[in-house]
Amino acid sequence: MTDDDRRPTDWPDERLADAFLARAAAHPTPPDLAGATFERVRTSAPRSRSRGGLRSFGALAAAAAVIVAVGAFVIGQLAVEPGEQPTMALGLPVVSVTEAIAIRDADPTDREIAVRGYFSPAQPISCPAPQLGISENPIRLDCPLTTQWLLENPERLVTRSSNSMEGHPPQGPAFHPVFPFLDMSAVTAASVGGDPVDMVVIGHFHDRRGDPATALCGATENAACDGFVVDGIHSVGGAHVASSTVIDLEPWAPEPRREPTWTPDDVDRLVQEAVPSFAILSRVALPGHRIRELEPSLGTGALGIIDRPIAWVVTGLHASASGSPPVRRTFLIVDGTAEAYETAPWDVEPNVGFVPFALVPLLLASPEPSDTAAKPITLDLVDLDGRHLSVEIIDESGLLVSAAPVAPGTPSDLPTPGNDVAVSQVADHPNEIRLSWVGGVCDGPTRFTIRPGGRTISQESLPSEGDPGRICIAIGIPRSLTLTFSEPVPASEVEIVKSAAPLSPGPSESPIVSTVVGAPVSVSMAIEHRDNHLDDTEIAVRGFAWSPAAVVTCLVRPASPALSQCPDDITWLADGPQPASPGPGFRQPVGPAFNLLIRPDTYKRAGTLMGDPVEVIAIGHFDDHRAAQCPADQIETCRRNFVVDAMLDAAHPELYPYSNERVVPDPSLKAVATAADIEQVAIMAPRGSVAVLSSFAVSGAAVAGFEPQAAESAELTSATAVWIVRYIDVGIEETRPVLKTKLIIDGPVDSLGGSIYVPSPDGLLREVTIID
Amino acid sequence: MNLGPSAGIRWLNAGRETPIGPAIDRSVIDQARNGDLDAFESIVRARMDAVYRLTSAILGDEADARDAAQETFVAAWRELPRLRDPDKFEAWLQRVAVNASRMSLRARGRRRVREIPSSEVAALASHAAHGDRSDAALLDSAMRELPIEQRAILVLHHLEGRPLAEIAGLLEIPVGTAKSRLFNARRALETALRIEEGNR
Numbered sequence: 001m002t003d004d005d006r007r008p009t010d011w012p013d014e015r016l017a018d019a020f021l022a023r024a025a026a027h028p029t030p031p032d033l034a035g036a037t038f039e040r041v042r043t044s045a046p047r048s049r050s051r052g053g054l055r056s057f058g059a060l061a062a063a064a065a066v067i068v069a070v071g072a073f074v075i076g077q078l079a080v081e082p083g084e085q086p087t088m089a090l091g092l093p094v095v096s097v098t099e100a101i102a103i104r105d106a107d108p109t110d111r112e113i114a115v116r117g118y119f120s121p122a123q124p125i126s127c128p129a130p131q132l133g134i135s136e137n138p139i140r141l142d143c144p145l146t147t148q149w150l151l152e153n154p155e156r157l158v159t160r161s162s163n164s165m166e167g168h169p170p171q172g173p174a175f176h177p178v179f180p181f182l183d184m185s186a187v188t189a190a191s192v193g194g195d196p197v198d199m200v201v202i203g204h205f206h207d208r209r210g211d212p213a214t215a216l217c218g219a220t221e222n223a224a225c226d227g228f229v230v231d232g233i234h235s236v237g238g239a240h241v242a243s244s245t246v247i248d249l250e251p252w253a254p255e256p257r258r259e260p261t262w263t264p265d266d267v268d269r270l271v272q273e274a275v276p277s278f279a280i281l282s283r284v285a286l287p288g289h290r291i292r293e294l295e296p297s298l299g300t301g302a303l304g305i306i307d308r309p310i311a312w313v314v315t316g317l318h319a320s321a322s323g324s325p326p327v328r329r330t331f332l333i334v335d336g337t338a339e340a341y342e343t344a345p346w347d348v349e350p351n352v353g354f355v356p357f358a359l360v361p362l363l364l365a366s367p368e369p370s371d372t373a374a375k376p377i378t379l380d381l382v383d384l385d386g387r388h389l390s391v392e393i394i395d396e397s398g399l400l401v402s403a404a405p406v407a408p409g410t411p412s413d414l415p416t417p418g419n420d421v422a423v424s425q426v427a428d429h430p431n432e433i434r435l436s437w438v439g440g441v442c443d444g445p446t447r448f449t450i451r452p453g454g455r456t457i458s459q460e461s462l463p464s465e466g467d468p469g470r471i472c473i474a475i476g477i478p479r480s481l482t483l484t485f486s487e488p489v490p491a492s493e494v495e496i497v498k499s500a501a502p503l504s505p506g507p508s509e510s511p512i513v514s515t516v517v518g519a520p521v522s523v524s525m526a527i528e529h530r531d532n533h534l535d536d537t538e539i540a541v542r543g544f545a546w547s548p549a550a551v552v553t554c555l556v557r558p559a560s561p562a563l564s565q566c567p568d569d570i571t572w573l574a575d576g577p578q579p580a581s582p583g584p585g586f587r588q589p590v591g592p593a594f595n596l597l598i599r600p601d602t603y604k605r606a607g608t609l610m611g612d613p614v615e616v617i618a619i620g621h622f623d624d625h626r627a628a629q630c631p632a633d634q635i636e637t638c639r640r641n642f643v644v645d646a647m648l649d650a651a652h653p654e655l656y657p658y659s660n661e662r663v664v665p666d667p668s669l670k671a672v673a674t675a676a677d678i679e680q681v682a683i684m685a686p687r688g689s690v691a692v693l694s695s696f697a698v699s700g701a702a703v704a705g706f707e708p709q710a711a712e713s714a715e716l717t718s719a720t721a722v723w724i725v726r727y728i729d730v731g732i733e734e735t736r737p738v739l740k741t742k743l744i745i746d747g748p749v750d751s752l753g754g755s756i757y758v759p760s761p762d763g764l765l766r767e768v769t770i771i772d
Numbered sequence: 773m774n775l776g777p778s779a780g781i782r783w784l785n786a787g788r789e790t791p792i793g794p795a796i797d798r799s800v801i802d803q804a805r806n807g808d809l810d811a812f813e814s815i816v817r818a819r820m821d822a823v824y825r826l827t828s829a830i831l832g833d834e835a836d837a838r839d840a841a842q843e844t845f846v847a848a849w850r851e852l853p854r855l856r857d858p859d860k861f862e863a864w865l866q867r868v869a870v871n872a873s874r875m876s877l878r879a880r881g882r883r884r885v886r887e888i889p890s891s892e893v894a895a896l897a898s899h900a901a902h903g904d905r906s907d908a909a910l911l912d913s914a915m916r917e918l919p920i921e922q923r924a925i926l927v928l929h930h931l932e933g934r935p936l937a938e939i940a941g942l943l944e945i946p947v948g949t950a951k952s953r954l955f956n957a958r959r960a961l962e963t964a965l966r967i968e969e970g971n972r
Contacts, residue, residue: 011965013930015907020829020931022908027828030838034820037842038813041849105856226854748960750919 089114089200089234090279090317091326097152098173100228104205112204112317112328114234117150118196119177119187120157123167137217137296138180139207141224149174150228154196176227177201181284181294181313183244186236198237202281202317203230204328208343209296216296231315231328232281244282249310251287258309260285261336261404267312270340271331274357278329280316285335287311295332295354303332303341303354310335331357336404338426338482381405381479389479390445397454399485406434406480421459421496430488435496436480454489458497517728517737520617523575524592529622530640536623538728538737541642542650544578544613545596547571548586560629560708561599562638571596571609573642578613587613596620596644601706601724603646603693615650618642619693621739625759629708645693645726645739671697671721671746681752682725682742693739695725697746709764710743715755721746742767793818801858804849812852816845823869829927830873832916843872866932867942870924914964922957929954 011019087094092114095103100115122144149157152173190197210217210225217225233241245264251257262270264283272278284294288308292299295313298306305311312333317326330343332354341354377393382405393403426432435448435457449458483489520542521529529539548570559565570586574593596618598604609616620643627638675695682695700719704711707724716722723744728737745755756767796818803811823844828837847868855864915923928934928942940950 011907011962016911016930016961017933019907019911020927022906023911024825024829024931026908027825027834027837029821029824030834033824033838033841034817037820037845038816040842041812041816041846042809108856747917751917751964754917 086200086235086238089202090232090281091319092202092317094200097150097175100205101173101175104175104228108206110204110206110208110328112202112231112326114200114202115150115228116198116200117152117174118154119191119199119201120149120151120155120170120196121187121191122148123158137209137225138294139178139209139225139227139229140217141176141178141227145176145178145227146224148176148178150177150201151196154198156195177203177230178227179230179233181244181246181248181286182230182233182282183246184233186233186239186241190236200234201228201230202232202234203228205229243280243316245284246282247285248290249285249287251289258287260310260312261402262312267314267333270333271314271316275318275329275331277319278316279319279326280314281328282315284313285310286313288334298332298354305332305334308334308337308339336402337406338404338429338432338484377403379403379405379481381481391479391481392445392447393481393483394447394449397450397452397485399454399487399489400450401431401484401486403484404482406436406482423457423491423494423496425491426482429484430490431486432482432484433489433491433494434480434482450483454485455493456495456497460498517619522592523573523594526642527592527594530594530642534623534639536621536625536738538619538621538645538739540617540619541573542615542617543573543575543593545571545573545609545616545618545647546578546587546611546613547609558705559631560626560638561706562597562624562626562641562643563630563634564595564597564637564641568595568597568641571598572613573616573618574613580612594642596647597641598644598647599706601694601696601726602644605646605648617648617650618644619646619648620644626708645728666698666702669697669699669721671723672748673723673744673746673752675723677749677752678723678725678744679727682723682727682744682756692725692727695723695727697721697723703743707741707743707759709759710757712764713757713766715745716743716757719745793822796861798858801852801861805852805855805858812849815848819865820845823865826866826869826927826932827873827876829915829931830870830920830923831876832912832923836873836876840869840872840876843876844869847872863938863942866928866934867944870928870943873924874920910965910968913968914961917964917967918957918960921953922960925950925954926957926961 092112094114094116097115097117100113100117103111103113147157147167149170151157151170153171155170155172157170158167187197187199190199205226205228207225207229232243235241247260247264249257249259264285267283267285268280271280286294288311289306291305291311295305301307312335313330314333315328315330318329319326331340332342333340340357342357344355377395377400379391379393381389381391391405393400421435421437424434424436426434444461447460449460450456451458517538517540520540523541523543526539526541529537547567572587572589572593573596574589575591578587578590597620608614622642623639624641624643627635627641630638678695679692698706698721700717700722703716703719703722703724710716710722723746725742725744727740729740741759743757743759744752746752758765758767796815800811800814804815820841824837824841827840827844828834831837831840844865848865851868855861915926918926925939925943928939929936934942936950936954937947939954940947943950945953
């Protein structure tokens with residue numbers, strides 16, 4: 001038995017290598033490529049020589065000398081007596097500037113070193129104003145930083161006379177230091193008089209933000225990000241300098257200034273609790289939308305930090321137990337939340353450079369019960385569309401340490417039917433629970449009161465200042481917050497009790513409702529549409545629905561989902577309330593009515609229809625594309641059937657976002673991808689930005705039951721799992737709301753885009769990716 | 773331009789050699805570092821085949837591979853003065869090419885799609901099914917299913933014949949990480965090949 005017999009699809013190395021070589025041979029180098037490439041090189045902007053100059057600072061730096069005014073002075077080495085400087089700094093041996101340069105040139109890594117040198121600050125020269133006043137990269141050596149040096153010897157680089165000043169390059173070994181968001185007050189105080197400052201700094205060369213492969217350094221040809229990045233100032237003139245704190249919360253206009261929930265001490269404790277033996281060098285607090293000033297890779301919206309009010313960035317040295325030199329670690333923590341990240345090895349995600357990091361919950365506020373109980377905490381929950389909800393937390397238990405909103409877009413548990421709020425445990429955080437619910441834009445402020453013991457939380461709505469006649473959108477808004485207690489609180493033991501006051505107004509007080517497809521129409525209007533303007537426009541119809549109260553056994557034959565069969569023909573939507581006593585037999589409608597075709601993949605958030613009519617909003621359409629698969633003599637009848645895509649309770653017309661998790665036709669099927677993955681691939685838009693009614697996986701053998709056109713594709717019908725995504729296209733590709741369906745073969749995320757099928761009136765289409 | 777010894781440079785690949793082209797004399801690299809365009813042109817011509825083979829193998833698309841190869845040399849010209857050790861030029865160039873390939877995929881940004889009747893797809897699939905798909909064709913299809921990082925490490929190891937330690941250095945990751953990545957990539961490739969073979 002050979003390897004291939006045992007594992008028939010495994011390829012031995014030899015076969016794989018042959019295949020790689022044959023594949024490469026099939027794609028020879030285009031004959032014109034070398035010439036075309038060289039032409040691009042030749043016509044590209046000339047290579048910057050200033051970068052090389054940073055290392056061979058002799059002649060090139062001399063050329064860069066800044067002469068502000070004419071006047072010749074002898075540049076000499078100052079007679080400065082070296083102060084008592086430490087030989088070790090936070091576990092790192094202190095090296096000289098010359099030794100640091102040798103390390104830089106020999107070691108391409110960004111390892112942390114401690115360097116003693118003489119700091120000569122940037123010279124007061126005229127520089128072009130940076131665009132928008134915003135630094136593209138905090139470590140970029142823009143003017144005047146190219147005149148800032150850390151010197152081996154105490155050279156005075158600026159000479160002054162009564163009417164002139166001249167700058168000079170260093171004569172001895174030197175390199176450019178940069179101090180991104182560091183408190184420089186100790187240095188500034190010591191540099192009065194213009195003499196270079198004897199100091200020990202801790203930092204590194206080859207910073208990831210300057211990696212040329214990432215283009216984060218900026219587009220300027222002469223940009224250079226290869227200076228020495230100082231993470232902390234250890235001592236100045238022999239005197240120890242405390243770790244740096246910079247809280248710079250001034251927003252770009254017109255955003256309002258926000259104040260941090262945490263103090264620097266809170267942040268220190270959070271990090272040091274999670275990472276013992278961590279010596280903090282610096283901590284910086286910035287508004288989220290300014291994070292690019294410190295971390296350019298996050299300025300594009302990565303990790304969503306730009307949407308957070310305040311982010312803390314903490315850098316320090318982590319001493320290992322093995323006795324090896326401490327290593328630098330940098331953490332990014334969203335203020336007031338448990339959301340945290342750590343810089344990742346650069347190869348993990350070159351354009352972001354951060355990976356999630358788990359904090360250990362701490363007592364970040366005074367645990368005095370009386371104080372906490374006396375002061376309600378008010379949170380402002382903001383959703384992805386910027387809508388605010390005020391939530392008040394009252395702690396009667398004395399156990400609450402802090403409360404914080406969960407960042408919008410964070411997947412959360414949703415309440416089970418019949419409950420308004422889901423309670424879940426934050427993973428690995430026994431002291432933290434998360435409350436999640438789905439609200440609407442008509443929701444007023446909400447209050448949660450934590451009763452003594454911490455196991456019962458009452459929930460009530462507060463009076464709203466809004467206009468009672470305003471329009472509510474029938475798309476739910478996910479809300480979530482985290483409560484941190486001083487002791488473990490199992491989520492399973494927490495009960496949410498609704499107060500007497502209703503969270504949402506009753507039907508009689510119901511405001512005007514609009515849905516994602518517009519205001520609901522009456523059944524009569526829907527019938528008029530069907531009879532005179534038949535098309536598949538997605539509409540919302542408000543009326544009274546019911547199905548037989550008794551158990552009905554139906555013989556269902558395989559057919560198109562657009563074909564009305566039992567019990568569709570006894571499930572009704574009528575315009576008005578129905579008589580109380582229908583008498584024997586199935587209830588027949590009084591007044592305008594039509595049948596509802598409710599399918600396994602119909603999104604349902606309404607009470608049972610079995611029994612007395614209930615007021616609902618049915619979102620759906622006539623003229624379903626699957627009518628083409630109805631028996632030939634019934635196609636026109638099928639076109640006139642109303643297929644329900646979502647059934648909502650008229651009193652609570654919110655449509656859950658992430659409704660996909662609620663539609664599970666085949667619980668035994670284990671898909672590789674998640675609904676979130678599928679939605680992004682299907683719609684090519686962020687989750688939540690398009691009204692997805694459902695996305696669910698079915699086996700390939702069953703997919704034609706949902707989408708008959710799938711039978712045309714063996715790839716679909718033979719697949720282990722196929723995702724069906726239904727979403728409402730409102731103004732993206734259509735001028736009217738239309739339900740769209742895509743079929744995606746399940747698999748790893750990176751392979752999902754390869755097989756997407758689109759049912760349509762023209763037959764089954766397959767999406768083919770075209771590279772821009 | 774003298775490119776040095778005619779023996780050329782080869783990587784061992786599963787007991788065989790994968791040529792990357794004639795050896796480039798150190799002096800040529802030094803001249804290029806100092807801004808000599810003629811010297812750099814000779815490097816482009818000497819290494820274009822190797823670079824294109826790498827970008828093509830990773831990206832599996834001619835247009836992408838062509839762009840990435842061009843970007844490789846443009847970046848190499850720009851960054852050559854930063855190269856600490858000219859003796860490691862070959863590995864450095866490969867790293868630049870891998871990064872250029874990665875960036876090429878990222879630069880796609882927004883994707884456009886068009887839709888074609890599935891019957892045409894079925895016909896294409898049928899044609900492929902009735903044809904004798906070579907190992908190279910199977911590999912080509914399977915590679916498209918893998919993320920870029922996995923493709924890169926597979927190409928470096930199985931096409932370029934780079935040992936793990938060199939791959940680790942080239943990708944700037946620990947050897948252990950390179951090993952686990954290669955293992956996972958190989959496993960993912962086998963899964964993809966299994967599917968492709970099922971369609972054979």
